[in-house]
Amino acid sequence: MNNEILMAFINENTNNSAVCSADQYDMLNVNIKADQLIDLVDVLKNKQGFIYLTDICAAHYPEKVGAEFEVIYHLHNLIENQRVRLKVALAESDINIPTLTVHFVGANWMERETFDFYGVNFVGHPDLRRILNMDDMDYHPLRKQYALEDETRTDKNDTFFGR
């Protein structure tokens, strides 16, 4: 199945509201809405053979007002070796997205990681708490409003680091 047929299939299942944002390196990028995610992944998994969830991650675009966050899902059809990337834009004021653990048990830790670093709230997740950072961290470090450097450092002179 080539990407054109796949895109037509996705359009069928999203009332033609999905947008193909890129088709690079044989991989389709599709932007969809948060409320379409669960149903679309359901048909991709059960009808098109995308049975493997490779990754969930997020990105922060502070300059895009109303769509500051993007959650990205990578699906893989192992039989035909075809991949697809689904992107869901979220506003900072409403950073909620349904959990994918209903379709993939492996989404559990991926969503915890995405929550840990970006603060995305996966609605319905069975155990949404930090996974990689220490438990008492009080912010989401990969959001771009926070400095990458450690704020507790005392012995490093910024002039030697070009800052």
Next chain:
Amino acid sequence: MVKVVESPEGLEGQGFFATSLDKVIGLARANSIWPLPFATSCCGIEFMATMGANYDLARFGSERLSFTPRQTDLLMVMGTISKKMAPVLKQVYDQMAEPKWVLSVGACACSGGIFDTYSVLQGIDKVIPVDVYVPGCPPRPEQIIEGLMKIQELAKNESLRRRDTDEYAKMLESYNIEQAK
């Protein structure tokens, strides 16, 4: 040929040798330091070379590694310690019996190194007291051996009462570590 350490200063005569207890105990401690390798990254690989036949830490009486902190004298921290790992490191230090020493190997353990970032502890001396720092990224086995020899010097010359002093108790208190009685 078996090489024996030199005896400490003392009075020697026919059939007797008199010296201070400090020196005898210091001699024994310094030449049988049991290390606990706390190796988290590439400095740990250098440590493996240090333990190997080419560099051979056994020459210093330290061939007996122990992987339980309760039986060790020297905590060798080699590698990046993330903030999530810091409580673990502190607990390992806590479980060691006195007298104990800490060797911080490599830039990351000493200061956080290049990892000036939110997740990395900026030097293990933020959570536990350190006796000797070995710089380098990573340090060569020769440097690790020199660090160990500095620890030997400390062990050899340490007063038996040092760990009972108020100064030592205050130092531990500043790290929020309870002193074992």
